[in-house]
Amino acid sequence: MSTSTPAPRQGVTSALHRDQARRLLPWGLGLLALLAALVLQGQLFSGQERTVSTIFMFVALAQAWNLIGGFAGYASFGQVVFFGVGGYFTAVAISHWHFSFWVSLLLSGVVAALFATLIGIPLLRLKGHYFAVATLGVAEGMREIVTNLPDLTGGGAGITVPTVGNNATTAYLGNDGFYLLFLALAAVSVLVGGLVARNKFGYALRAINQDEDAAAAMGINTTRMKVLAFALSGFITGLVGASYAFQQVTIFPQRLFDVDITVLMIIMVVIGGSGTVLGPLLGAVALQFLSEFLRQNFTDLHTFILGGIIVVAVILLPQGAVNYVREARRTKEFSLLANVRRYRL
Amino acid sequence: MSAVPVLETQGLGRRFGGLQAVSDVSFSVPEGQVLGVIGPNGAGKSTFINLVTGHIKPTEGRVLIDGRDLTGARPWVIAKARVARTFQIVKPFRGMSVRENVAVGILYGPQGTNVMSQAIKAADEVLEEVGIAGLGDRLPGELSVADARRLEFAKALALRPRLLLLDEVMAGLRHTEIEPSLELIRNLKARGITIIVVEHVMKAILAVCDQVLVLHQGQILTTGDPREVLADPRVIEAYLGHRYAKRREGDS
Numbered sequence: 001m002s003t004s005t006p007a008p009r010q011g012v013t014s015a016l017h018r019d020q021a022r023r024l025l026p027w028g029l030g031l032l033a034l035l036a037a038l039v040l041q042g043q044l045f046s047g048q049e050r051t052v053s054t055i056f057m058f059v060a061l062a063q064a065w066n067l068i069g070g071f072a073g074y075a076s077f078g079q080v081v082f083f084g085v086g087g088y089f090t091a092v093a094i095s096h097w098h099f100s101f102w103v104s105l106l107l108s109g110v111v112a113a114l115f116a117t118l119i120g121i122p123l124l125r126l127k128g129h130y131f132a133v134a135t136l137g138v139a140e141g142m143r144e145i146v147t148n149l150p151d152l153t154g155g156g157a158g159i160t161v162p163t164v165g166n167n168a169t170t171a172y173l174g175n176d177g178f179y180l181l182f183l184a185l186a187a188v189s190v191l192v193g194g195l196v197a198r199n200k201f202g203y204a205l206r207a208i209n210q211d212e213d214a215a216a217a218m219g220i221n222t223t224r225m226k227v228l229a230f231a232l233s234g235f236i237t238g239l240v241g242a243s244y245a246f247q248q249v250t251i252f253p254q255r256l257f258d259v260d261i262t263v264l265m266i267i268m269v270v271i272g273g274s275g276t277v278l279g280p281l282l283g284a285v286a287l288q289f290l291s292e293f294l295r296q297n298f299t300d301l302h303t304f305i306l307g308g309i310i311v312v313a314v315i316l317l318p319q320g321a322v323n324y325v326r327e328a329r330r331t332k333e334f335s336l337l338a339n340v341r342r343y344r345l
Numbered sequence: 346m347s348a349v350p351v352l353e354t355q356g357l358g359r360r361f362g363g364l365q366a367v368s369d370v371s372f373s374v375p376e377g378q379v380l381g382v383i384g385p386n387g388a389g390k391s392t393f394i395n396l397v398t399g400h401i402k403p404t405e406g407r408v409l410i411d412g413r414d415l416t417g418a419r420p421w422v423i424a425k426a427r428v429a430r431t432f433q434i435v436k437p438f439r440g441m442s443v444r445e446n447v448a449v450g451i452l453y454g455p456q457g458t459n460v461m462s463q464a465i466k467a468a469d470e471v472l473e474e475v476g477i478a479g480l481g482d483r484l485p486g487e488l489s490v491a492d493a494r495r496l497e498f499a500k501a502l503a504l505r506p507r508l509l510l511l512d513e514v515m516a517g518l519r520h521t522e523i524e525p526s527l528e529l530i531r532n533l534k535a536r537g538i539t540i541i542v543v544e545h546v547m548k549a550i551l552a553v554c555d556q557v558l559v560l561h562q563g564q565i566l567t568t569g570d571p572r573e574v575l576a577d578p579r580v581i582e583a584y585l586g587h588r589y590a591k592r593r594e595g596d597s
Binding site: 198199200203204206207209210211213214215216217218219220221222223275 | 438504
């Protein structure tokens with residue numbers, strides 16, 4: 001049986017420093033990225049500013065999906081429902097109830113979290129495909145409900161948030177304002193992801209992901225933890241939906257409950273590395289950036305090429321880029337072919 | 346030794362549709378004892394453990410832990426009552442290191458802590474206890490069968506249990522690998538932990554059990570001293586069939 005070899009005496013303090021440095025490194029990098037994003041803003045045209053805002057938006061959405069789909073392993077295929085609920089709550093609150101945007105924003109997060117709790121309690125009893133299909137059903141159903149409440153939501157004709165005149169409760173933020181808002185949401189979501197990953201809560205979610213019976217036997221209240229993760233995920237997604245609704249001014253059920261948004265979140269997390277903090281961040285940035293680049297250079301073939309790249313990425317790195325790098329560094333096995341073999345065969 | 350048994354079941358039973366997997370199991374384990382549970386495949390041994398730990402809800406009867414009625418309580422409630430278990434098919438958290446696997450039990454167990462460094466330190470102590478102190482950084486998938494069983498042990502011990510249910514921890518182990526497990530069980534017993542051992546390895550049953558309970562077709566066939574129970578013709582018949590038992594009787 002192997003036993004741990006005691007570290008040489010002079011190595012102890014440097015090892016401690018290294019340990020501390022390793023722990024602080026992500027925070028430092030995060031702060032640096034935040035500063036870079038703020039500096040970048042001054043260099044962008046307003047069209048580019050909007051594009052980058054969208055990247056931030058997807059960073060937040062991917063991080064939120066990762067909490068339930070990545071850490072806890074419950075792939076929610078109806079995640080867009082929280083986006084839609086948040087967006088519609090804000091639109092209705094501003095135009096019907098004359099709330100300020102900021103109050104509506106916060107309440108949208110809370111409402112989306114409550115909604116997640118409500119549907120999570122029955123749905124999180126389901127596993128795998130059943131959970132995926134059930135959440136998908138909830139999102140589709142919610143779109144129909146919203147479409148069929150024209151007095152409240154404007155129905156299929158959409159609802160317009162008043163941004164000018166007497167009915168406007170909060171002045172439109174403009175490209176600069178929304179850039180900062182979505183940047184803040186991205187930063188908060190990454191922070192939440194980072195805290196969950198290092199926290200007791202993150203251990204519980206990973207344990208649930210890997211073996212729910214064993215997790216319960218270890219004293220983890222699996223039901224409560226899953227619902228909490230779903231609610232937290234819904235909260236962030238609701239905030240993002242609310243901000244999106246305000247940015248768009250006029251919103252429609254088709255767009256706010258669009259299954260494509262869920263699919264994008266999932267692809268970003270899966271390509272980047274699910275269950276990690278860096279994965280969804282990189283996945284969202286890479287995919288949005290690539291998509292925008294292809295749109296500008298290959299107008300007709302853009303979705304075709306993007307789809308092809310996604311397929312190749314998923315085949316070569318089924319566990320996501322970040323997890324691949326981690327494993328490769330651990331095992332000193334960098335071959336992509338070996339990686340495919342390990343996960344596919 | 347307290348008068349209240351650590352575990353008592355009263356008329357415990359579970360029906361799956363038309364199959365009565367466990368029925369009318371009533372017995373109690375006094376504190377500090379090692380109870381062996383044996384029986385042929387399909388006798389209801391694993392179901393019985395699952396009924397006690399809340400992984401399966403009983404359809405009849407009651408489960409009392411330290412005199413508290415915890416019938417049908419969820420597994421985490423049972424774990425917090427300091428009842429730990431291992432699984433017949435090991436269930437490590439595959440994406441976590443061996444050390445983190447054990448830390449989960451310390452974070453969420455009966456004594457639950459919120460301090461990560463404390464949990465990691467305590468996890469290392471448990472790994473040392475079961476003899477895999479050097480493997481903390483490994484992933485469970487990299488362990489040998491015997492070490493994977495030890496990890497399963499360590500995860501249960503992370504809860505600092507008063508009652509430990511071991512579901513075939515020695516299955517598939519080599520002769521030489523069984524002895525350390527027995528030694529571990531003896532040590533735990535010496536520390537006053539009450540243990541229920543579900544096992545097919547009779548050598549192990551004889552070596553550590555104070556009492557044996559035989560399950561057959563979901564019911565208690567007999568209980569008593571390990572040596573006497575294993576010599577009981579009814580037990581031999583349950584395991585090896587009617588004809589073998591008859592032939593043996595003729596021989597002696």
